[in-house]
Amino acid sequence: MLEMPNIVQDESRHSVPPAVEAVEYLDVRFNGTLHKPSVSKGEPSPELDAAWNSIIFNMKPLQISSETLAKLGKDKRPSLTRLPGEYGGEYLVSMEITHHLHCLNMLRKYLDYDYYKATDVAMQADPVSYRMHLGTPHHCVDILRQQLLCNADTGFITYDWVKGKDIPFPDFNTWHKCKNIDKIVAWNHQHEVRIPYGRLARTEGVVDLEETP
Numbered sequence: 001m002l003e004m005p006n007i008v009q010d011e012s013r014h015s016v017p018p019a020v021e022a023v024e025y026l027d028v029r030f031n032g033t034l035h036k037p038s039v040s041k042g043e044p045s046p047e048l049d050a051a052w053n054s055i056i057f058n059m060k061p062l063q064i065s066s067e068t069l070a071k072l073g074k075d076k077r078p079s080l081t082r083l084p085g086e087y088g089g090e091y092l093v094s095m096e097i098t099h100h101l102h103c104l105n106m107l108r109k110y111l112d113y114d115y116y117k118a119t120d121v122a123m124q125a126d127p128v129s130y131r132m133h134l135g136t137p138h139h140c141v142d143i144l145r146q147q148l149l150c151n152a153d154t155g156f157i158t159y160d161w162v163k164g165k166d167i168p169f170p171d172f173n174t175w176h177k178c179k180n181i182d183k184i185v186a187w188n189h190q191h192e193v194r195i196p197y198g199r200l201a202r203t204e205g206v207v208d209l210e211e212t213p
Contacts, residue, residue, distance in 0.1 A: 032172020103140035
């Protein structure tokens, strides 16, 4: 029989300062019931899109110093994007959660492709880029795969006998120790960089990469 050791692991080392200030943990029970309503699932609608966009589009870019850049394991290569001096002059970054949710949102929309092909302005404006994310080379699928494996959930799923079913049915309504996303969004909003459209341009000394990283 497996025993549950009383071990508390310090997760703060996985967040680079100053973003570690945004990390707070909550006990959350996942909504894993197949037909239980949720604001984030269901038939496509403006309300469903608004629920997803409430996080994705509310987390704007940030800027970090050279010292923080080094903690990311990045060298100061001349292709890195820096902000204009009047906006801080530091390195442009965004939280990875925004990319992960963006990818998952694109996959969600692809499940209802006909609906979003007729209603999604971004999909209509650049269908080639959209398909590149989801088709070849399966960028979004592989990014999410890597993220899931990196944070492999070692929690347990129990099973119940259910009337009319010949095999035990999994109970996906499991408890988790989750980062408080509301606090993360609020911290991001507090430190975000707002640059007027057209003001983000190559700064002096930039040397372009030959291909995308």
